[in-house]
Amino acid sequence: MVVKKRQYYGFNGFHMPPVPRAPRSARGRGLNKTKVEDSQICAFELLASLAGKLLQESESSASSNASEANDQPVIGGGGGVKFEQDDDRPLRAECLDHGSCGESAFFTRFSSPNNDQKCLLNEFPHAESNLFLERSSMIMNSNSSKNGGADLKSVICKSIPGKVEGSSDSRVSCDGYVDNGLSRQKRCDRLDTRGLIGDPCSSNDPMEKCMKFPVLINSVNNVELPSCRDPVTSASIPRHRNGIKLGIRDDAENFTRCNKPLTKSKAFRPPQRIGDRRIRKLLTSKHWKVGPKLKDCEFSKPAFLEGGVKSHYLKRKLCYSRERNQRNTFYKRRKFTDHSVVVTSDGGFSSESVCNSPDKNMTGDKNGASIMFHANGVSSSVIGHQASFHSKDSQVKFSIKSFRVPELLIEVPETATVGSLKRTVVEAVSAILGGGLRVGVLLHGKKVRDDNRTLLQTGITSNENLDALGFSLEPNPLQVSPPSCTEDPPALLPCDTSQLILRSPTSPIVDSGISDALPDLPPLTNLDTNIESNRESASSHADIVTDNTLSDSRALVAVPPVNTEELAMVPLNQKSKRSELVQRRTRRPFSVSEVEALVHAVEELGTGRWRDVNLRSFEDADHRTYVDLKDKWKTLVHTARIAPQQRRGEPVPQELLDRVLAAHAYWSQHQAKQHSKNQTAILKITDAHAVRNGVEDIQSI
DNA sequence: CTTAGGG
DNA sequence: CCCTAAG
Incomplete structure (x- = not known):
C-alpha cells in the first residue's frame, strides 16, 4: 500500500517526504480509497512485489554479506552473486543490489506503472534502452509488477560498472518510501544485530528480510506472500486484485537459503539449519497468530528502537536465531580458514548438491581458497507476453520480458578482483547465451514441441489470449526433443549429462557422483517428485490464467514455465507445490x-x-x-x-x-x-x- | 545439539 | 526426508 501510495504521488509530481508518517495501516486504508484505475498498480501488488523483493534480498543476503564486506555499494559488484539469487523473477534482478541504488531501481520499476519505460531508461541509460525496448508494449499495460525472470539483461548491465547508478530521483523517492515503510523495521533489526553485520547500511541480513514479512502481513491480512522465486505465484499477483496469496513459507525458505551458505563447513551447518527451520516454522504457522494482533507500528518501532526485543515474540525469536546463526558462521569461518570458503546463495534446495563435489575439489587449495558463486536454479523464468493490441494483419506480437540465466557456476580465487569476477560472470553468461541455449514455447503450460506448426495451428494467434503463452530457456540444445524424463527413465541420463555440461560453461562442475545435482533432472528416483511438480505448476498456472481472464484480460501475464525438465525450475515448482507446507529439502540420493x-x-x-x-x-x-x-x-x-x-x-x-x-x-x-x-x-x-x-x-x- | 526411531 | 522425543 505504501508503495502504491508513494508511487502514486510520485507520478503526480509529489514526493513523499522522507518523514515517518502515520501507521501504514491507516495510510493503507486511505490509499485503497484513493484507488486509481486499473492501470494503477494495486496496492497489494506492490506489497507483494515488495515482499518479493525482500524475500529475494534475504535470499541473496548470504552472498551479499560476503560481497559487501568491503562496504561497497557496488551495483555491479554483486554481479556474481546476483546470478545465484536470480533464480526467479524479475524482481530479483533489481533487488539484488542491496545498496540504495538497488532499491531505487526496484521501486522505480514497480512504482511507475505509467511510466515504466521511461524509468527503465533512466535506470539503465545505456544498454537498457535497447534491451528493454521490447518491454514497452508490455509495460504499457501497466502491469509492471508482473513477474519476469530475473532479468538477465539487467543483471548483465549491472555487472558493467557505473552503469546503473541511475536516476537519483528514483532513489530519493525510494529511500523515502523505505523510511516510511519498512525502515523502522530495518532499524530495529539493526539495533539487534549491531556488530554482527558489518555494514549497517546494507540490509542484507537474512533475518532482517525475513522479519519484515510479518509486518507486511500485518497490514494486509488477506494477502499471502508469494515466493519470489515462484513464477507462478508471482505471476498471479498482479491479477489477483482481491486476494493475493503470499506464501510465507517461501520467505522462510528463502531465508534459510540465504542464511546458511556463508560457509560450507559442515560443522556449523546443522545449527543454522535448525535455526532456520525454527524460524521457518514461526513464519509459517505462528506468525499468523502473532501478526494480525500487532499493529504495524507496534511491531516495528517501539520495541526495537528501545533495544528491547521482548515485546515481540516472533521478532525476538528471529533475532535470537539470527544472532546465533551469525555466531556460528563466524566461528566456522575462523575454524575453517584453510578450507575453501564457499558462498552460495542457494538458489534452491539443490544448490548444495551441486556444490558438493566442487567443494571437495577445492578443499585442497589452501592459499587460494576459492569463493564459489553458485548460481543454482537460476532458471530462466520466462514470460511470454501477449500483445494487447491485436493487429489486423494477423501479426502476433510478443514481448518477452526477460530470461533468466539457467544456471551459473562460477569459481574464482579469493584473490581475484571484483572486476575479474564481473568479467567472469559476463563470460559465463555469454557462454550460456552464446552456447547452447534454446528457447521453448509454452502454451497453456504445455510445451509446444512441433517446430513446424504455424502459430495459427498452434493456437498462438493475435486473437488468442496470449497470456497463456510462455517462453522458456532450454539450456540444452543437444536435446533434440525435450526430454520427457518422466516417460523414459533411461533418457534421464542424457538429460543429466547434457545439463551438467551446459551448466558449467565457465568452470566445470565436478560431479562426484551426486547424480541429482540438478533438481530439474532428477534421477529415476525423483521422477515422482518431478511429475508432481509439473502437475502442480500446471494447475497453478491454470488457475492463474483463469483468474486473469476474469479479472483483467488485458493484463500481461507471465506464463510460468511448466517444463521442469529444461530449466532449473524445480525449486519454483516445488515452492508452489509446497507453498503451504514447510519446505522440504530436495532429495539427493546418495551416490x-x-x-x-x-x-x-x-x-x-x-x-x-x-x-x-x-x-x-x-x-x-x-x-x-x-x-x-x-x-x-x-x-x-x-x-x-x-x-x-x-x-x-x-x-x-x-x-x-x-x-x-x-x-x-x-x-x-x-x-x-x-x-x-x-x-x-x-x-x-x-x-x-x-x-x-x-x-x-x-x-x- | 545429537541420537534414535517412527512416519 | 521429516518430525519428535529424549538426553
Missing part, C-alpha cells in the same frame, strides 16, 4: 561413493556417532546432515536385507551392502555387549557374510 564413504565411516565409528561420521566423511557435503547419514544407513541396512530385485534407485554394489550388514551386525552386538571384545562375534558375522573388506575394516578398528 555410490557417498555410500562407500558412509559405510567406511560407520565401520570405524559405529552406528551411534553420526555426527562424527558426518564430520569425518562428509565434511564437504554440506547438505548431508548427520540425520541424513543416519537415515541413509537405515535404508542401507534395509536395502541390504531385501532382494536385489526390490531395490530401487541407483544400485549399490553388493559388496557395499555386505559391508553394511557386517558393520551393522557388528556394531549392534558391539553396542549391546558394551565394548566387550568379542572378536568371535566379529569373525562370526564377517564369516557369515564373507566380506573380506568388511572384516579388515572392522578388525582394524
Whole structure:
C-alpha cells in the first residue's frame, strides 16, 4: 500500500517526504480509497512485489554479506552473486543490489506503472534502452509488477560498472518510501544485530528480510506472500486484485537459503539449519497468530528502537536465531580458514548438491581458497507476453520480458578482483547465451514441441489470449526433443549429462557422483517428485490464467514455465507445490561413493556417532546432515536385507551392502555387549557374510 | 545439539 | 526426508 501510495504521488509530481508518517495501516486504508484505475498498480501488488523483493534480498543476503564486506555499494559488484539469487523473477534482478541504488531501481520499476519505460531508461541509460525496448508494449499495460525472470539483461548491465547508478530521483523517492515503510523495521533489526553485520547500511541480513514479512502481513491480512522465486505465484499477483496469496513459507525458505551458505563447513551447518527451520516454522504457522494482533507500528518501532526485543515474540525469536546463526558462521569461518570458503546463495534446495563435489575439489587449495558463486536454479523464468493490441494483419506480437540465466557456476580465487569476477560472470553468461541455449514455447503450460506448426495451428494467434503463452530457456540444445524424463527413465541420463555440461560453461562442475545435482533432472528416483511438480505448476498456472481472464484480460501475464525438465525450475515448482507446507529439502540420493564413504565411516565409528561420521566423511557435503547419514544407513541396512530385485534407485554394489550388514551386525552386538571384545562375534558375522573388506575394516578398528 | 526411531 | 522425543 505504501508503495502504491508513494508511487502514486510520485507520478503526480509529489514526493513523499522522507518523514515517518502515520501507521501504514491507516495510510493503507486511505490509499485503497484513493484507488486509481486499473492501470494503477494495486496496492497489494506492490506489497507483494515488495515482499518479493525482500524475500529475494534475504535470499541473496548470504552472498551479499560476503560481497559487501568491503562496504561497497557496488551495483555491479554483486554481479556474481546476483546470478545465484536470480533464480526467479524479475524482481530479483533489481533487488539484488542491496545498496540504495538497488532499491531505487526496484521501486522505480514497480512504482511507475505509467511510466515504466521511461524509468527503465533512466535506470539503465545505456544498454537498457535497447534491451528493454521490447518491454514497452508490455509495460504499457501497466502491469509492471508482473513477474519476469530475473532479468538477465539487467543483471548483465549491472555487472558493467557505473552503469546503473541511475536516476537519483528514483532513489530519493525510494529511500523515502523505505523510511516510511519498512525502515523502522530495518532499524530495529539493526539495533539487534549491531556488530554482527558489518555494514549497517546494507540490509542484507537474512533475518532482517525475513522479519519484515510479518509486518507486511500485518497490514494486509488477506494477502499471502508469494515466493519470489515462484513464477507462478508471482505471476498471479498482479491479477489477483482481491486476494493475493503470499506464501510465507517461501520467505522462510528463502531465508534459510540465504542464511546458511556463508560457509560450507559442515560443522556449523546443522545449527543454522535448525535455526532456520525454527524460524521457518514461526513464519509459517505462528506468525499468523502473532501478526494480525500487532499493529504495524507496534511491531516495528517501539520495541526495537528501545533495544528491547521482548515485546515481540516472533521478532525476538528471529533475532535470537539470527544472532546465533551469525555466531556460528563466524566461528566456522575462523575454524575453517584453510578450507575453501564457499558462498552460495542457494538458489534452491539443490544448490548444495551441486556444490558438493566442487567443494571437495577445492578443499585442497589452501592459499587460494576459492569463493564459489553458485548460481543454482537460476532458471530462466520466462514470460511470454501477449500483445494487447491485436493487429489486423494477423501479426502476433510478443514481448518477452526477460530470461533468466539457467544456471551459473562460477569459481574464482579469493584473490581475484571484483572486476575479474564481473568479467567472469559476463563470460559465463555469454557462454550460456552464446552456447547452447534454446528457447521453448509454452502454451497453456504445455510445451509446444512441433517446430513446424504455424502459430495459427498452434493456437498462438493475435486473437488468442496470449497470456497463456510462455517462453522458456532450454539450456540444452543437444536435446533434440525435450526430454520427457518422466516417460523414459533411461533418457534421464542424457538429460543429466547434457545439463551438467551446459551448466558449467565457465568452470566445470565436478560431479562426484551426486547424480541429482540438478533438481530439474532428477534421477529415476525423483521422477515422482518431478511429475508432481509439473502437475502442480500446471494447475497453478491454470488457475492463474483463469483468474486473469476474469479479472483483467488485458493484463500481461507471465506464463510460468511448466517444463521442469529444461530449466532449473524445480525449486519454483516445488515452492508452489509446497507453498503451504514447510519446505522440504530436495532429495539427493546418495551416490555410490557417498555410500562407500558412509559405510567406511560407520565401520570405524559405529552406528551411534553420526555426527562424527558426518564430520569425518562428509565434511564437504554440506547438505548431508548427520540425520541424513543416519537415515541413509537405515535404508542401507534395509536395502541390504531385501532382494536385489526390490531395490530401487541407483544400485549399490553388493559388496557395499555386505559391508553394511557386517558393520551393522557388528556394531549392534558391539553396542549391546558394551565394548566387550568379542572378536568371535566379529569373525562370526564377517564369516557369515564373507566380506573380506568388511572384516579388515572392522578388525582394524 | 545429537541420537534414535517412527512416519 | 521429516518430525519428535529424549538426553
